[in-house]
Amino acid sequence: MRDFTFQNATKVIFGRGAEEKVGVETAALARKALLHFGGGSVRKSGLYDRIVASLAEAGVDVVALGGVKPNPRLSLVKEGIALCRREKVDAVIAVGGGSVIDSAKAIALGAPADVPLWDFFEGKARPDRALPIGVVLTLPAAGSETSPVSVITNERGLYKKGFRNGLLRPRFALLNPELTFTLPPEQTGAGAVDMLAHVMERYFTNERDVELTDRLCEATMRTIIANLPRALADPRDYAARAELMWASTIAHNDLLDTGREGDWASHKIEHELSALYDVAHGIGLAVVFPAWMSHVVDHDRSRFAQFAHRVWDVEPDFFDPGRTAREGIARFVAFLRSCGLPTTLRELAIGDDRFGEMARKAVEAGPIGTFVPLGEDDVRTILEGCR
C-alpha cells in the first residue's frame, strides 16, 4: 500500500427533495451566484424554477448561464468567466451532470484568476483561489460532484484536458435520485459505464497489498452492475436510481484510490475519441475499455482473474488463470451489450481513418497509463481493437 493523503470535504445532501436545500447552502457561501446549466430539460422539468425560488428565498441573487453541451467547451467557460467578473458573482452553482459541473468548476477557477484559465490546464500556472462551487446533480455518471477535477475541451485544436486541484472540489452536492427518473436509457447506461470506468481505472493497478480498496472497488462495481438493469427496466425505481447515484459519487470521490495508483489510459484514449467525434464520454468508455483490457490482460492475469471472480462471479479456473481473466472481460462486454450499450466504433459510425491522429495526440506528453504504460503503437492497437 502506498502512502497517501485523503481529504474530501464536500457536503453531500442525498435524498428526496435534496435540491430544495440549494438556497440555504448557497447563502452560507455567497450573496450572488452564477446558475450554470445545460439545455432546456432543466427548464422544462420545472427544476430551474424551483432552484431559482429556493435561492431567492434565501436572499441569493442569481445570474444565469445555460447552454453547456457534452464535452464542455472553453468558449462557454470564457463567457461564464466574463459574466462572473462583470456581475461580481461570488459562487457558481451547477445544475446538471458532469459536463455542467466541469464547466462550472472551470468558470469558478477562471473568474478570480490573473492569468488565462487555460494556463492552469496546461500546467503553466497554479491557482491560489477559486469561487466556491455548489452542485445540483441531475445525471449520475462523472462523479464530478465531489471530485477536484474539471475536464474541458479547447475548440482550438480540439484538445480535451483535465485539471485537478482541491480548489475545484464542490462545497456541497445535492443528490436527489428522483431527478434521474426522466433520464433516457442511453444516458442512464452511459452514466453507469462512466462510473464503472472510474472504479476500473483505479482497480487495475500494479500496487500490491491493497485489499481494502480492492474490496471497496468490487463492492461499488457490483452495485452498479446490479442496479443498471433495474433502472433501465423501470426508470422510476427509486432504489435502483439511488444506488446508482450514490455509487457515482463513491466511484470518484478519491476514497477508492487511497494507497494505490490508478491507470487512466482508457480515459485518455476516450478523451481523444470524444474530442474528435463528440461521443458521450460513457459511450466512448464502453468501446475503449474492453479493447484496453484485451491489450493488457496478460500483464497481470491474477488481477484480471480476481476481477472476473469477485465482480463477475466467474468460477476460477485454477489451472488456467488466464482463461478466468479473459472470461471476466467477456462477461463485462456481454453486460454492456445486454444493457443496450455499443462496444464497437462501428456502432458509432466511426471509421479508422483518424486512429493515427488520435494515437499521436494521446501520447503527446509521453506514454499514458501506469498499469501498462502505453506508447503510440499501443494506443493504435487498442483503437484497432475497438472497430
Add this chain to the structure above:
Amino acid sequence: MRDFTFQNATKVIFGRGAEEKVGVETAALARKALLHFGGGSVRKSGLYDRIVASLAEAGVDVVALGGVKPNPRLSLVKEGIALCRREKVDAVIAVGGGSVIDSAKAIALGAPADVPLWDFFEGKARPDRALPIGVVLTLPAAGSETSPVSVITNERGLYKKGFRNGLLRPRFALLNPELTFTLPPEQTGAGAVDMLAHVMERYFTNERDVELTDRLCEATMRTIIANLPRALADPRDYAARAELMWASTIAHNDLLDTGREGDWASHKIEHELSALYDVAHGIGLAVVFPAWMSHVVDHDRSRFAQFAHRVWDVEPDFFDPGRTAREGIARFVAFLRSCGLPTTLRELAIGDDRFGEMARKAVEAGPIGTFVPLGEDDVRTILEGCR
C-alpha cells in the same frame, strides 16, 4: 434507502512517517497546542520526542497532559480544560488510540465553553465552538480519528456517555501503520473487534435497498477478518497493519451508514460493562456482540444469512435460511476464539451479580437499539447469554 447528509472533512495523511507532519499541520491551526496522551509507551518509544520536535520546528508551543486511561475519565478531561484555559491553548493534539482521542475531543469542547462540559453529554446544552483537534494515531480501533464522537466516563455513578457533534471531528489524522508494530496481541485483537463492531452496528439495520453500503460494509469486514490473523502472526507485517489501520477509519467515518440506520445496542450494553468493570472496549464487544446476535437473529434471518454468506463464506442453505444465519454467528465466534479473544464473561472473571444494575442503566433513557429495540429484560437476557 434513507435520505442522509454526509460530510467528513478530516484530512488523513497515511503511511510511513506520517507523524512527522504533525508540526506543519498543527501550525496551520494554532500557535500553542495541548499534547494529550496516555501512558509511558509514547515516551519510551521516542514518539513523544519526535512529535515535540516536529511541533517546535513548526513554531508551535506545547503544553503536555498525559495519563489518559482506557475508558477515559471526566476528571482528567476537566484537568485538561483548566490547563487549556490557563495556558491559552488553541488546539488539542491527541497522540494515542480512541481513549486519548475521545479525551482530547472532550477537552477541546470544554475549554471554550460557558457551561460545564457534562451538560453537552447530557443534552442540557449545545456547543457552538470547540478548539481544533489533531490526531497521531497509535492504536487502530475506535475510528475516533475522523469521527465526530467522544465517549467519556463520569466517575460519579460510573456513567459512560457518548456525545456527537461535527465540532468534534478532527481537522487532521496522521496514520502511520509502523507505529502499531509494537502493539501487544490483546490490543491488536481488541482493536480489530472494535472495528468489526462499528461495521456490524451499521450492517444490522431494518432499512431496505441499501446495497452499496451493505457491500462496502462487507468489504471492510472481510478485510479486517483477513488481516487480523496476519498481524497477530507477524506484528511487523506492514501490509496487514496498514489494512487494519485504514479499515479502522473507514469503519467509523460515517460513510458506511449513509442511507441506513445503525443499531448500537451492543455498544450501549458494552458501555455499561466497561463502566463497571473497566474492560477494554473491544474485549467487551467480543463478549456482547455474539450474545446480541443470538438474541435477535430471528428478527431478520435474511440479513443474518447474507452476513453469513458474504462475510463468512457460509454456503447458503436455501431450504433453511435460519441455519445459514446461525452458522454465520458461529463462524464469527470461532474467528474471535481463533484470534485468542475471550467471548464469555467467565473468561473476564465477571460474575452475574450486577446484570440487573447494568440492564437497568442501559435502558435508563428508553429502549436501546433500532434493529430490535431492547428493554431491560432483553438486555438482561443478552448479558445472561454472555456468561
